[in-house]
Amino acid sequence: MTAAALGRLDALVQGRGDGDDVAALGEVRAALEALGNARQAAEAANEAKTRFLASVSHEIRSPLNAIFGYAQLIERNDGHNALHGARVIRRSAEHLSHLVEGLLDIAQVESGSMRLSRDVIRFRDFLEQLIDMLELQARAKGIGLALQCPPGGLPDFVHADQKRLRQVLINLLSNAIKFTDHGLVTLDVQYRNELATFAVIDTGIGIAPADCERIFAPFERVGGAAAERAGAGLGLAITQALVRIMGGDVRVDSTPGAGSRFTVQLMLSRPLVPPSAPAPAAGVVTGYLGRERSVLLIDDDAAHREMVGSLLEPLGFAMHLASDGEAGLALAAQVQPDLVLLDISLATESGWDIADSLRRRHGAALKIVMLSGEVPDAARPSGDDQVSDRFLRKPFAFEALLDVLAEQLGMTWVRAPGGAGQVGAPAAPSAPAPLPAGADRHLGEIERLARIGHVRGLEAEIEALAQLGPSAAQLADRMRACLDSFDLRALSTIAKAAHTHEH
The missing domain is CATH 3.40.50.2300 (Response regulator)
Incomplete structure (x- = not known):
C-alpha cells in the first residue's frame, strides 16, 4: 500500500476526505487480504513442519529402540540368537540411513546443488532388479508384485542417472506396497521415441481428489487411513523433485477405495555405441x-x-x-x-x-x-x-x-558362486492354508499388540504361533518380516485377515 493511499485513508478517518478518497479503501482491503493470506500460508507451513518433525522423531526413535534393545539382548545372552538380532539391527540402520538420505536430498534440491550423472543402464536388468529388491516386502503383506513390459519393446541400454532413477521408482513402488493390503502392485514400462513411461499401479486404498496435489509437498501427509501408515512423508516430495530435475513429469490418478496410478515420463536416450561389457556378476x-x-x-x-x-x-x-x-x-x-x-x-x-x-x-x-x-x-x-x-x-x-x-x-x-536369480512377475498370492487349533488366540493377541506397538510382546506371540505347525510357521515368517521393518500396520492387517479367515 502506497504512502499516498495511507494519506487518503487518514483523511477519510478524520472526516476530511472527499469521494475520490474512497478508492483508498479498496487498496487497503486488498493489502489486508494479502496479509491475511500470507499469515495463513505461514501458519499452515509451520503446522506442516511441526507434523513433519513429530513424524521424523517417530521414524528415528522406532529403529533406534530396536538397535538399542537388540544390542543389549545380544550382550546379555552372550551371542544366543545373535544372527536374528544382527539382522534387525542392520535393517534398523538401513531405515535410519534412508531417512537421513531423504532429508539430505531435500536439502540439495532446495539449495539447487543436486547434480545428475549420465550412466549407461541395462534397462530390463535394472527393472527386474527393482522387482527383486521389493518382492519380499510385497510377499510379507500377501500381495503380488509384477513387472509388465511390451515383448521386445524395451532397448537393451539407455542413458540415465541410475541412482536417481532407482530412487524414484523404489519410492513409488514402496509407497504402492505400503498402501495396498490386497491384490497387486504393477510396474508397467513403455518406451517409444526415447520417451520412457513408468506407471506404478496398485489396488490399494486410493487418494482423495483434494489430496492429489498435497501429497507431493515436502512437509505434508494426508489424513484418513493413509496417515496411519509408517513413513516420514518425504518420498513423494523427493520423487517429484528428482523427476523435474531429470526433465520429466510425474502425475497421479486415483480413486478412493480402488487404487492409484502414478505415472512418470522421462526422456531416456539410447547410447550410440552400446557397451560391450558383460552384466555385473552375481555372488559374494x-x-x-x-x-x-x-x-x-x-x-x-x-x-x-x-x-x-x-x-x-x-x-x-x-x-x-x-x-x-x-x-x-x-x-x-x-x-x-x-x-x-x-x-x-x-x-x-x-x-x-x-x-x-x-x-x-x-x-x-x-x-x-x-x-x-x-x-x-x-x-x-x-x-x-x-x-x-x-x-x-x-x-x-x-x-x-x-x-x-x-x-x-x-x-x-x-x-563366490551364487547370487540373486532373475525375477519375473510373481503370481498373485494363493489362498492361505488352514491354521491349526489354538492359532485364533495368538492372532487376536498379535492384532492387539500391533495396535499399541508392544514389540517384545509381538515377538513372543509370533514365536508361539510359529510352534503350532507348518502353516502357522509360514504365517509367522510373514509377520516377522513386517516386524523387522517396523510396519505394524501391515502386521495388524495380516493378523486380522488370518483371524477373519479362521472364522
Missing part, C-alpha cells in the same frame, strides 16, 4: 585379481576404522589406519598406499587440508576418496575439486565401497 566378493593393494584409512572414529578394516582385510587389502591427519601423512609417506579413505570432519583439522597435502606430496597417482555424512557440495570448499578423486557419503553400504574401490583402482573382483 571374496577377493580380487592381481597384486596386493594398499589402503590407508584416516578417520578419528575408532569404531569406523575397525569396521572398514574388518571388511577389507579379509579380501586381501593391506590396511593402514590413522586417527588424525598428522599420523595419516606419516603413514602415507611410509607405506605409499594405492588409495586413501579420508574423513572430511576430523576432530582437530579439516580432511580437505590433509587431502591437499597428500595430493602435493604424492601426485595424481594416489587415489583419494573423501568420506563424510554431509551433503557433498556443502562439504567441499570452492577450488578443492582436484584434491580428491571421489566422494562417498556415510553411512555407506559395503557394496558401494567395493564399487568405488574397483572404479578407482581398476580392479576385478573374485566372487
Whole structure:
C-alpha cells in the first residue's frame, strides 16, 4: 500500500476526505487480504513442519529402540540368537540411513546443488532388479508384485542417472506396497521415441481428489487411513523433485477405495555405441585379481576404522589406519598406499587440508576418496575439486565401497558362486492354508499388540504361533518380516485377515 493511499485513508478517518478518497479503501482491503493470506500460508507451513518433525522423531526413535534393545539382548545372552538380532539391527540402520538420505536430498534440491550423472543402464536388468529388491516386502503383506513390459519393446541400454532413477521408482513402488493390503502392485514400462513411461499401479486404498496435489509437498501427509501408515512423508516430495530435475513429469490418478496410478515420463536416450561389457556378476566378493593393494584409512572414529578394516582385510587389502591427519601423512609417506579413505570432519583439522597435502606430496597417482555424512557440495570448499578423486557419503553400504574401490583402482573382483536369480512377475498370492487349533488366540493377541506397538510382546506371540505347525510357521515368517521393518500396520492387517479367515 502506497504512502499516498495511507494519506487518503487518514483523511477519510478524520472526516476530511472527499469521494475520490474512497478508492483508498479498496487498496487497503486488498493489502489486508494479502496479509491475511500470507499469515495463513505461514501458519499452515509451520503446522506442516511441526507434523513433519513429530513424524521424523517417530521414524528415528522406532529403529533406534530396536538397535538399542537388540544390542543389549545380544550382550546379555552372550551371542544366543545373535544372527536374528544382527539382522534387525542392520535393517534398523538401513531405515535410519534412508531417512537421513531423504532429508539430505531435500536439502540439495532446495539449495539447487543436486547434480545428475549420465550412466549407461541395462534397462530390463535394472527393472527386474527393482522387482527383486521389493518382492519380499510385497510377499510379507500377501500381495503380488509384477513387472509388465511390451515383448521386445524395451532397448537393451539407455542413458540415465541410475541412482536417481532407482530412487524414484523404489519410492513409488514402496509407497504402492505400503498402501495396498490386497491384490497387486504393477510396474508397467513403455518406451517409444526415447520417451520412457513408468506407471506404478496398485489396488490399494486410493487418494482423495483434494489430496492429489498435497501429497507431493515436502512437509505434508494426508489424513484418513493413509496417515496411519509408517513413513516420514518425504518420498513423494523427493520423487517429484528428482523427476523435474531429470526433465520429466510425474502425475497421479486415483480413486478412493480402488487404487492409484502414478505415472512418470522421462526422456531416456539410447547410447550410440552400446557397451560391450558383460552384466555385473552375481555372488559374494571374496577377493580380487592381481597384486596386493594398499589402503590407508584416516578417520578419528575408532569404531569406523575397525569396521572398514574388518571388511577389507579379509579380501586381501593391506590396511593402514590413522586417527588424525598428522599420523595419516606419516603413514602415507611410509607405506605409499594405492588409495586413501579420508574423513572430511576430523576432530582437530579439516580432511580437505590433509587431502591437499597428500595430493602435493604424492601426485595424481594416489587415489583419494573423501568420506563424510554431509551433503557433498556443502562439504567441499570452492577450488578443492582436484584434491580428491571421489566422494562417498556415510553411512555407506559395503557394496558401494567395493564399487568405488574397483572404479578407482581398476580392479576385478573374485566372487563366490551364487547370487540373486532373475525375477519375473510373481503370481498373485494363493489362498492361505488352514491354521491349526489354538492359532485364533495368538492372532487376536498379535492384532492387539500391533495396535499399541508392544514389540517384545509381538515377538513372543509370533514365536508361539510359529510352534503350532507348518502353516502357522509360514504365517509367522510373514509377520516377522513386517516386524523387522517396523510396519505394524501391515502386521495388524495380516493378523486380522488370518483371524477373519479362521472364522
